Amino acid sequence: MTNNEEAASMEVELTEEQKVAEAQRILREDLVRNVKFLERGASESEVHYIHRAMRTTFALRKRLEHRSWASSDSPAVAKALEIAAAALGTSGGKTEGEVKACVPEVALYFGLLEYAKGSELSHALIGVVNSVQRRTVDPIAGRVFFYFSRFYEVGNSLANARPTLLSALQTATLTGMKESQATLLTLLLRNYIYYRLYEQAERLAAKTAFPTDAPNSVLARYLYYMGRIEAVQLNYTVAHTHLLEATRKAASNAATAGFQQTVHKLYVIVELLMGNIPERSLFRQAILKKPLQPYLELTQAVRIGDLAQFQSVVGQYRDKFLQDQVLVLIQRLRHNVIKAGIRSISAAYSRISLRDICYKLHLDSEEDAEYIVAKAIRDGVIDATIDHERGFVKSSEIQDVYSTSDPQQAFDKRIAFCLNLHNESVVAMRYPGRDHRKDIADVNDAVRRERELAQELASEEFDDGMDDDDMMDDGL
Amino acid sequence: MSRALSAKELTALYESTRAAMDSPSPNLDTLRSQLSKLKVGLVQIAMQNSEVATDTSYLLLKRSALELGAEFSVKVGDIPAFERYMAQLESYYFGDNLGLEESKVMYPLIGLNLLRMLSENLIADFHTTLERIDLNQILNNEFVAHPVKLEQALMEGSYKKVWQARAEVPTPEYLFFVDILMSTIRNEVASCTEKSYASLPLDDAKTVLFFSNMDELLTFAQERGWDVSPAEKKVTFPSHVENMRVFQGESIMHQTLSYARELERIV
Incomplete structure (x- = not known):
């Protein structure tokens, strides 16, 4: 018996039944508390109360799985349950009327809790969402759409979800439901990429604007998909920026490990395609070390410019790369390997014959080597000249970087990044209105609330992150 | 206004156009008029009866007609027309297959389209299209593998291989685009040699x-x-000889001013 368990059994010596009863009591309390948050959010049109209720959804749903909540004794919960239950059973017009009678936020929330029931429920809930268009429904609606799409994906018919999602996106954009809009955009991008319709995905992204105040978990996913689209279309610099931001926006905890891994896999490839070598420390991080092993070996092969090793790594991990949907991208890396090889040769030799280059890089013929080196010179990979008659390559003197404007440009890039970060954080801050203060009787109370909230944040795992992880495990 | 053709007549018209196309020395003008007649007929029949439009035999005929058009436009060297035909065919090739059998000329046409993108230097489109093709086909289907190999050689700079690829085309139609590609390559090589x-x-x-x-x-x-x-x-x-040491006064001025503006906002 481990220490923890011992402590637990010492502390409260309860029978099984009592434990169950206790758990149910806590569960009930949590539900009641969330219902209060929802009602308050709905009556005061304050979205952030809704967010507070949403935060515990994932944990609550897990606890609900084994229990029925019929024995609830709070009138608010009982009412909500009744209505939610009705919504689960039928999706007729009568139900919709009933739902409207209650606070729609609460009904939807309970629908969300019972999501395990499946796609039928998701259709019923979407009907409800469409009939109620209020700003406070927004965060819940976002989740509803998320699961709606997920059910289709699991059912292997993602394309069929597209019309609903598209029309929902239109409604959300028109009514200013920012969070739903963000979620829907992300879902549609995923939908297109799933079928490798990169062109459509790109057009959708170009024609829409991602809402600025979307939650970070959605934004991170959006950035990842954008990075993917741009990488396919050879805009590596843009892709690189998107992916880097995606890794930074995603919460870094155990729940988002899957997302982090997926993003970093693509990130490594894009970095290699840009001709950079990802930092070694990236591969040492605990959550990345194992899944990124093939990518580490790939990076090593590219770094030393060994074409034979590169081919063997690709061959060895072919299935893995295929599963991660990066194999086609990796195929493009071949010429980067050659470039890296030429660069290291040029750095090491001041003069080398074409035949030696050909031999070192495992190229097919000297003529090929000559063309390849010529192209490398033109692309600015190396600074050298070829002597055709005598068949050798002569490297030019290495120019002092500090005599050029390169450092200036590098600094400019970094300064721009910092300033941008600052501006973004200013925009991200929330300034609640004055009437918010009325609720707080005295300052002490306010401080206590803040502390509670901080504790909650610290103790609860990030709900959104969990769901992300679910999705990312599919390898997309 | 001419009378709309019936389905049977259309099939017959397609067959005769196909035969004319496959003949060793086709009369291009006749072919062109037959083809446009065929296309008009297809649209008319679908407009008269909307059920026909989802019929398998109708779809099959339409696809074949489009393929014929694509082949014809390559033959006469009409690249924009080829592009249009391919855009229409895409929904047959990559969408769900509408219950049709895979077309025999599908991969040759996709390969041709890839080659067209290469010759027009539309590398991003090339890769986007490539993503939609099954990986096994990319590696093993000679029609697709040919442009893919060409692209790799191009990116590497193995222009010799590109030149040799001319001799390895899977069908003679490929030569049309390969020849366009060659002039692009010559310019590439020239700019490389100038520098090196x-x-x-x-x-x-x-x-x-x-x-x-x-x-x-x-x-x-x-x-x-x-x-x-x-x-x-x-x-x-x-x-x-590019002089890298030129002091880029204007850009530095812009940068410094933008820093000042940003800093002012912070303070």
Whole structure:
């Protein structure tokens, strides 16, 4: 018996039944508390109360799985349950009327809790969402759409979800439901990429604007998909920026490990395609070390410019790369390997014959080597000249970087990044209105609330992150 | 206004056009008029009866007609038309297959389209299209593998391989685009040689740039502004010494001003 368990059994010596009863009591309390948050959010049109209720959804749903909540004794919960239950059973017009009678936020929330029931429920809930268009429904609606799409994906018919999602996106954009809009955009991008319709995905992204105040978990996913689209279309610099931001926006905890891994896999490839070598420390991080092993070996092969090793790594991990949907991208890396090889040769030799280059890089013929080196010179990979008659390559003197404007440009890039970060954080801050203060009787109370909230944040795992992880495990 | 053709007549018309197309020396003008008649007929029949439009035999006929059109446009060298036909065919090739059997000319046409993108230097479109093709087909189907290999050689700079690929085309239709590609490549090679050689003997320059006779080389050299000295039998390239040390005053000014503006906002 481990220490923890011992402590637990010492502390409260309860029978099984009592434990169950206790758990149910806590569960009930949590539900009641969330219902209060929802009602308050709905009556005061304050979205952030809704967010507070949403935060515990994932944990609550897990606890609900084994229990029925019929024995609830709070009138608010009982009412909500009744209505939610009705919504689960039928999706007729009568139900919709009933739902409207209650606070729609609460009904939807309970629908969300019972999501395990499946796609039928998701259709019923979407009907409800469409009939109620209020700003406070927004965060819940976002989740509803998320699961709606997920059910289709699991059912292997993602394309069929597209019309609903598209029309929902239109409604959300028109009514200013920012969070739903963000979620829907992300879902549609995923939908297109799933079928490798990169062109459509790109057009959708170009024609829409991602809402600025979307939650970070959605934004991170959006950035990842954008990075993917741009990488396919050879805009590596843009892709690189998107992916880097995606890794930074995603919460870094155990729940988002899957997302982090997926993003970093693509990130490594894009970095290699840009001709950079990802930092070694990236591969040492605990959550990345194992899944990124093939990518580490790939990076090593590219770094030393060994074409034979590169081919063997690709061959060895072919299935893995295929599963991660990066194999086609990796195929493009071949010429980067050659470039890296030429660069290291040029750095090491001041003069080398074409035949030696050909031999070192495992190229097919000297003529090929000559063309390849010529192209490398033109692309600015190396600074050298070829002597055709005598068949050798002569490297030019290495120019002092500090005599050029390169450092200036590098600094400019970094300064721009910092300033941008600052501006973004200013925009991200929330300034609640004055009437918010009325609720707080005295300052002490306010401080206590803040502390509670901080504790909650610290103790609860990030709900959104969990769901992300679910999705990312599919390898997309 | 001519009377709309029936389904049977349309099939017959398609068959005769197909036969005309496959004949060793087709009459292009007749073909063109037959093709447009076929297309108009297809649209008319679908407009009269909307159920027909989802019929398998109708879809099959439409796809075949489009394929015929694509082949025809390659034959007459009409690239924009080929692009249009391929855009229409895409929904047959990549969408769900509408219950049709895979077309025999699907991969040759996709390969041709890929080659078109290469020859027009639309590398991003090339890769986007490639993503939608099954990986096994990319590696093993000769029609698709050919442009893919070409692209790799192009990116590497193995222009010799690109040149050789001309001899390895899977069908003669590919030559049309490969030849366009060749002139692009020659310019590529020329810009590479300008940068990497100080001078080249005339004979070598001829082989490097894939010219078959000296006159072509001389006109080409003139176009690009190279110095040819007949006495030494040499081409000398104008040297490009870029002065990196130029003080870029204006851009630094812009940068500094933008920092000042941002800082002012922070303070």
